[in-house]
Amino acid sequence: MTEELLCEKAVEMLKMSYSPYSGFPVGAALECADGTVYTGCNIENAAYGATMCAERTAVFKAVSEGHRRFRRLAVAGGTESFCPPCGACRQVMAEFSPDMDIIMVTPSGKKRTVNLRELLPYGFDSAMLE
Ligand code: THU
Numbered sequence: 001m002t003e004e005l006l007c008e009k010a011v012e013m014l015k016m017s018y019s020p021y022s023g024f025p026v027g028a029a030l031e032c033a034d035g036t037v038y039t040g041c042n043i044e045n046a047a048y049g050a051t052m053c054a055e056r057t058a059v060f061k062a063v064s065e066g067h068r069r070f071r072r073l074a075v076a077g078g079t080e081s082f083c084p085p086c087g088a089c090r091q092v093m094a095e096f097s098p099d100m101d102i103i104m105v106t107p108s109g110k111k112r113t114v115n116l117r118e119l120l121p122y123g124f125d126s127a128m129l130e
Helices: 003-016 054-064 087-096
Strands: 026-032 037-041 070-077 101-105 111-115
Touching: 003 026, 003 037, 003 070, 003 101, 026 054, 037 054, 054 070, 054 087, 070 087
Parallel strands: 070 101
Antiparallel strands: 026 037, 026 070, 101 111
16 A cells, blocks of 8 residues: 555544544554555543553554554544654554554644654563563
8 A cells, every 4th residue: 555545544544533531533554564454543431541542453453353564554643743652552563563664644644754663762572571
C-alpha cells in the first residue's frame, strides 16, 4: 500500500474512535511485513485505566490474526499537531518490530516519519530476560 493510502486510513479511523472522556480521537493504520493492513482507534472506558490506544488496538488485531512483523504504522490525532505514540505503544511495537517506521500524520495531510528506534532508545526487550 502506498504511504498516502496508509495515512488516509489512519485519518479515516478517527471516525471510529470512542473517546467521550478525553475528546481526543486517535486513528492508526498498521502495515504488516506481508502488506496486510490493520486499522485501530482509541477506545476509552469510564474506568480510565482500561482505555486502549489506537496503535495498540491495531497491533493487537494484527498479532491475534497471526502477524508479528510490521513495516510501518501511521497514526493520526484529531488536531493539526502530530500525535507521537505513548510509551506503552512504543514498547508493544518494539516487541515485534523495533525497526519499524512510525508516520505521524494530521487530518490535513501533514506528515513526519520517525523510526521506532529513535522513539524508544535503550528499550527493555527479551534479551534482558536471558
Ligand atoms: N492515545 C492514543 O490512542 N495513542 C497514543 O499514542 C496517545 C494517546 C489516546 C488514549 C486516550 O484515549 C486519548 O488518546 C487521550 O490520552
